[in-house]
Amino acid sequence: MKNFMRSLGFGSSRSSRSSSSNWNEQQADNDEQTPASSPSTSPSQTSSAFSGLPERPRKKAIALEESLNSSNNIPYEMRMYAEAALSAAKHGSSEAITKADVENKYYLAHAYNERFPELxxxxxxxxxxxxxxxxxxxxxxxxxxxxxxxxxxxxxxxxxxxxxxxxxxxxxxxxxAYGMKDGEIKVMAGYETLGK
Missing domain, CATH: 3.30.505 (SHC Adaptor Protein)
Structure with missing residues (x-):
C-alpha cells in the first residue's frame, strides 16, 4: 500500500504538511477496500506497454502498475482510478479518465500539495x-x-x-477544440496541427 500511495504522489518525504479538510472528508468516504484483482504483469510487458511515453512518465506509469499489482489493500475507488490512468497512458485520454479526474480531484490536490507545499x-x-x-x-x-x-x-x-x-x-x-457540424465531428482549424 505504501509503494502504491507513493507512486500516486502521496506520502512524499519532502513535506509533512497536513491534508486539507475536504481531502480528509473524501478519504473518510472511501473506506471500502478491495483485494488486488489485476493479473500480474511482467516487467518486460509493462515496459513495452508504456514505450510511447517520455522517460519520466514511463517510469511513473511502470511504478504505478507494479504497485497496483503488488498491493492488496487499495481502496476500490483508488484502484479504479489508477487503472483508468494507466489505460489513458497506454491508449490516450478519454471521457472516462476525465470523469475519474473529477471524482478524485481531492486526492489529486492533496498529492500536489504534498509535493509542492507552496502551491x-x-x-x-x-x-x-x-x-x-x-x-x-x-x-x-x-x-x-x-x-x-x-x-x-x-x-x-x-x-x-x-x-x-x-x-x-x-x-x-x-x-x-471540436464540435458537431452536419452530423460530423469537426476539429477547429489549426488545432490538429497544434496537437502534433
Missing amino acids: HLSCHDSAQSFFSEFMTSEKQAWRSIVRLSPSSMHHAAIDVRFKDGKRTMLVIEPAL
Whole structure:
C-alpha cells in the first residue's frame, strides 16, 4: 500500500504538511477496500506497454502498475482510478479518465500539495463555496479547482492573489477544440496541427 500511495504522489518525504479538510472528508468516504484483482504483469510487458511515453512518465506509469499489482489493500475507488490512468497512458485520454479526474480531484490536490507545499491547491464543489473562501482568505496566493455547476462535470482552474488589500483571480477554462457540424465531428482549424 505504501509503494502504491507513493507512486500516486502521496506520502512524499519532502513535506509533512497536513491534508486539507475536504481531502480528509473524501478519504473518510472511501473506506471500502478491495483485494488486488489485476493479473500480474511482467516487467518486460509493462515496459513495452508504456514505450510511447517520455522517460519520466514511463517510469511513473511502470511504478504505478507494479504497485497496483503488488498491493492488496487499495481502496476500490483508488484502484479504479489508477487503472483508468494507466489505460489513458497506454491508449490516450478519454471521457472516462476525465470523469475519474473529477471524482478524485481531492486526492489529486492533496498529492500536489504534498509535493509542492507552496502551491496551496484546494477544491470547491460550487462557485459559491469558492467565492466564500475568495472573500475571506488572506493567503497571498492560492489555487482552486472549482466545479461551476452541480449538474455538470465542468470545472475551471482559478489562480488567486491577495496583495495590498486587493484580491485578484485568473480563471482558466478548458476550450473545446471540436464540435458537431452536419452530423460530423469537426476539429477547429489549426488545432490538429497544434496537437502534433
